[in-house]
Amino acid sequence: MTAPQTLFAKVWDAHEVRPETAETPAVLYIDLHLIHEVTSPQAFTELRERGLKVRRPDKTIATMDHSTPTTPRNALGIIPVIDAQAAAQLGQLERNCADFGIRLFALGTENQGIVHVIGPEQGLTQPGMTIVCGDSHTSTHGAFGALAFGIGTSEVGHVLATQCLLQRRPQTCAVRVAGRLGTGVTAKDIILAIIAKYGVGGGTGYVFEYMGEAIRALSIEERMTICNMSIEGGARAGMVAPDTTTFQYVSGRPHAPQGADFERAVAYWSSLPSDAGAAFDKEMTLDADELTPMITYGTNPGMGMKITEAVPDPAQLSDHNARVALDKALAYMALQPGKPLLGHKVDVAFLGSCTNSRISDLRVAADLLKGRKVAEGVRMMVVPGSQQVKKQAEAEGLDTIFRAAGAEWREAGCSSCLGMNDDRVPAGQYCISTSNRNFEGRQGPGARTFLASPLTVVATAVSGVVTDPRTLL
Amino acid sequence: MKPINTFNGKIAALPVPDIDTDRIVPARFLKVTSKDGLGEALFADWKVRADGTPDAEFPLNRPETQGATVLIAGDNFGCGSSREHAPWALQAGGFTAVLATSFANIFYSNALKNGLLPIIIDHETYEQLVSLAEEDPETQLTIDLAAQTVTLPDGRAVHFPIDGFSKVCLLNGVDQLGYLVQQDDAISAYEQRTPAPVSTLT
Ligand code: SF4
Numbered sequence: 001m002t003a004p005q006t007l008f009a010k011v012w013d014a015h016e017v018r019p020e021t022a023e024t025p026a027v028l029y030i031d032l033h034l035i036h037e038v039t040s041p042q043a044f045t046e047l048r049e050r051g052l053k054v055r056r057p058d059k060t061i062a063t064m065d066h067s068t069p070t071t072p073r074n075a076l077g078i079i080p081v082i083d084a085q086a087a088a089q090l091g092q093l094e095r096n097c098a099d100f101g102i103r104l105f106a107l108g109t110e111n112q113g114i115v116h117v118i119g120p121e122q123g124l125t126q127p128g129m130t131i132v133c134g135d136s137h138t139s140t141h142g143a144f145g146a147l148a149f150g151i152g153t154s155e156v157g158h159v160l161a162t163q164c165l166l167q168r169r170p171q172t173c174a175v176r177v178a179g180r181l182g183t184g185v186t187a188k189d190i191i192l193a194i195i196a197k198y199g200v201g202g203g204t205g206y207v208f209e210y211m212g213e214a215i216r217a218l219s220i221e222e223r224m225t226i227c228n229m230s231i232e233g234g235a236r237a238g239m240v241a242p243d244t245t246t247f248q249y250v251s252g253r254p255h256a257p258q259g260a261d262f263e264r265a266v267a268y269w270s271s272l273p274s275d276a277g278a279a280f281d282k283e284m285t286l287d288a289d290e291l292t293p294m295i296t297y298g299t300n301p302g303m304g305m306k307i308t309e310a311v312p313d314p315a316q317l318s319d320h321n322a323r324v325a326l327d328k329a330l331a332y333m334a335l336q337p338g339k340p341l342l343g344h345k346v347d348v349a350f351l352g353s354c355t356n357s358r359i360s361d362l363r364v365a366a367d368l369l370k371g372r373k374v375a376e377g378v379r380m381m382v383v384p385g386s387q388q389v390k391k392q393a394e395a396e397g398l399d400t401i402f403r404a405a406g407a408e409w410r411e412a413g414c415s416s417c418l419g420m421n422d423d424r425v426p427a428g429q430y431c432i433s434t435s436n437r438n439f440e441g442r443q444g445p446g447a448r449t450f451l452a453s454p455l456t457v458v459a460t461a462v463s464g465v466v467t468d469p470r471t472l473l
Numbered sequence: 474m475k476p477i478n479t480f481n482g483k484i485a486a487l488p489v490p491d492i493d494t495d496r497i498v499p500a501r502f503l504k505v506t507s508k509d510g511l512g513e514a515l516f517a518d519w520k521v522r523a524d525g526t527p528d529a530e531f532p533l534n535r536p537e538t539q540g541a542t543v544l545i546a547g548d549n550f551g552c553g554s555s556r557e558h559a560p561w562a563l564q565a566g567g568f569t570a571v572l573a574t575s576f577a578n579i580f581y582s583n584a585l586k587n588g589l590l591p592i593i594i595d596h597e598t599y600e601q602l603v604s605l606a607e608e609d610p611e612t613q614l615t616i617d618l619a620a621q622t623v624t625l626p627d628g629r630a631v632h633f634p635i636d637g638f639s640k641v642c643l644l645n646g647v648d649q650l651g652y653l654v655q656q657d658d659a660i661s662a663y664e665q666r667t668p669a670p671v672s673t674l675t
Contacts, residue, residue: 017656017663024638027656029663039556041506052654067504085504092506136555136579152557152583154650162653164660168636170578200491201549204578234552236578300491300552321490321547328489418500418554427523439495439553446523 004275011147015130025166031129033159037093038066039134043157044096052161057101064107065114067420070410079108113386113412116140116354123253127242127269139230143223145242171281173206177214179289184470187222188453191229192294196304203235214288220249221360228355232301241273296451298329313337341466347429349461352383353417356434365454366398369405375464380407383415419444432460476646479617485541486606493553498562512565537610545602546573551580560584585639592633
C-alpha cells in the first residue's frame with residue numbers, strides 16, 4: 001500500500017516531467033497559463049530574441065486587466081484608453097498574442113476581466129490542474145483543488161517556451177477552520193483572521209490546504225476569496241479539496257468537459273482529496289464560531305483585528321522589529337493606538353478586485369445596500385471582476401441598486417486594487433476596500449487602506465464611518 | 474546574464490521588516506514594456522514625499538549611501554506581488570545583492586533569475602550589519618558565491634544557503650530557460666504519456 005498522500009502531492013506528482021534531484025529542481029508541467037499586459041511583455045521579448053515559439057498556445061489565455069481604465073464606454077461602445085503608456089502596453093499584448101497565436105480577451109470584449117475571475121468563470125480552471133500566471137494572486141484558482149501559483153516574468157517566458165517550470169517541491173501546511181460562520185461574518189473574515197494570527201510571513205515556503213467544517217460549507221466563490229489571499233500569508237499557493245460543490249460550479253461552463261468527458265473528469269477529480277492520515281509539514285487552526293467581521297488597521301494584511309477591537313499599542317510589543325513596524329504603520333495610517341476603528345471616518349469605499357468582485361460578492365453587497373444611500377462625502381466605486389459578472393449583475397438589476405445608492409458602477413478590471421489606472425485614492429484619504437493589500441501607497445501614493453469584507457465595506461459606505469455590518473443586518 | 478562569483482560591495486540598510494514589492498516599485502511604474510529605466514521607480518514613494526520633495530531622511534537618499542551595492546533589509550523582504558520589476562529596479566539602482574533575514578518566495582526566485590543575489594542571514598548578523606551601516610557607512614562586505622560566504626569587516630565569514638542549481642547558473646552566467654529548452658524530449662514524452670485527464674481549453 002502506498003502512503004497516504006495530500007491533495008498537493010497528488011497534483012504535483014501527476015505533473016512531474018522530471019522529479020527533483022539534489023542538483024536540479026523538478027521540471028513541472030503546466031496545464032493552464034494565464035497572461036496579462038503587465039508581466040508578459042519582457043517575456044515575449046525574450047522569446048523573440050532567442051527565436052523561440054510558444055510551445056502550447058492552446059494552453060495559454062490572455063486578458064487585459066491591470067492597467068485598463070474602468071471608465072464608461074464611449075458612443076461606439078469602446079472603453080477609451082487615455083493613458084498613452086497603458087495604451088502602448090495593451091497594444092503590445094495584442095501584438096504578442098496575434099504573433100504567437102494566443103487567445104486574447106481584449107479590453108471591453110465579452111469575456112474580458114481580472115485574470116483570476118475569468119479563469120474560473122470560463123471553466124478554464126479545473127481541479128487537479130497546474131495553473132500559473134505572472135501574478136501573485138494566482139493562488140485564487142486553488143479553490144478548485146488546482147495547484148495554482150504566481151510566477152515572475154522570467155518564468156512566464158519559461159512557460160511560454162516550454163510549458164514547464166523549474167521548481168523545488170514546497171512544503172505543505174494544513175489550515176483547519178472548525179465551526180460555522182455567524183451572521184454577517186464571511187469568507188473574507190476567515191482569511192483576514194488567519195493572516196492576523198499567523199502573520200504575513202507565516203506561510204513562506206508552504207502550500208496551504210484549507211480544510212474543516214467551515215471551509216466545506218463555503219461556496220466556490222467564497223473559497224476563492226480565501227485562496228486568493230494565501231499569498232498574503234506568505235504561502236506559495238492555497239488549495240481546497242474538490243467536492244460536489246466544486247463539480248457543480250464547473251459543470252456547464254464554456255471550457256468545462258461535457259457529457260461523458262465530464263463524468264470521467266469527476267471520477268478523476270474525486271480521487272484528489274488528501275487521503276486520511278496524510279502528513280502535513282505544518283498546521284494552522286482557526287475557530288469560525290468565534291470569528292467576527294475583521295478589519296486591518298496597518299500597512300500589511302497581517303495587521304488586522306476584530307472590528308470591535310482597538311488598534312494595538314506599539315509600546316506593548318516586546319519584539320523590537322515588530323514595534324518599529326507597527327509604529328511606522330500607525331504613523332502612515334495616522335491612527336491612535338488603543339482607540340477603536342469603529343466610528344473612524346472614511347472617504348472612499350471600494351468594492352472590487354480578484355478577492356471580492358464576483359457575482360456572489362455583488363449580490364451580498366447589493367442586498368445590504370438596497371434602500372440605503374452612500375453617506376455624504378463618501379465616494380463608492382463598484383468594479384465588477386469581469387464583463388460577464390457585469391452583465392449578470394445588470395440582468396439582476398444590481399447595477400440599479402448601486403447607482404440608486406449613489407455608488408459608481410464601472411467597467412471590469414483591477415482598478416483601485418493597485419491604482420495603475422486613474423481609480424486612485426487621494427493621498428491622506430481613508431479607503432475601506434474589499435481588495436487584498438493595504439500596503440503603503442497601494443491604492444495611490446499616500447492612500448490609507450482598511451481591508452474588510454463586502455458587507456463591512458457597504459455598512460461603512462452608508463454610515464460614512466467604519467461600521468460593524470452586523471448592526472445593519 | 475553576467476557570471477557572479479566574488480565581489481566587494483558597500484552596504485546600505487533599510488532596517489524594516491516586510492518591505493513589499495509596492496514599496497520597491499510602485500504600481501504606476503509597471504506600464505513599461507522593457508526591463509530598462511526602472512532606476513527612478515526604485516523605492517519612489519520613500520525617496521520622494523507625497524508633496525514631491527525628496528525625503529532627506531530616507532537612508533538611500535543620504536550622501537553616504539551613494540554607491541552602495543549591497544542592501545540590508547529585515548524579515549520577509551519582497552512580499553506582495555510577483556512583479557519582476559522589483560529585482561530589475563534594484564539592479565537599476567546599482568544593487569548586486571540583498572541581505573535579509575528572510576525573503577518572500579516569488580521575489581527570491583525572481584532575484585535569482587536575474588543575477589541579483591538574495592542572501593539569507595541570521596538575526597545576529599543582521600543586527601550587526603544594521604549597526605555597521607549606521608556607524609561606518611563606508612563598510613564593505615565580501616561576498617563569495619562559490620564558497621557561499623559573506624565576510625564582514627571584522628573577518629567573520631557567515632555561510633549562506635543557496636539552491637545548488639541556481640548557484641551553478643549564477644556562477645556560469647547561464648539562465649534557466651536554456652536548461653529548460655534542452656528538456657524538450659522529456660517534455661514531449663510527458664505530453665505523450667499523459668493524456669489530459671480532462672479535455673480542457675476546447
Ligand atoms: S485585482 Fe488586484 S490583486 Fe487581483 S490581479 Fe488585479 S491587481 Fe492583482
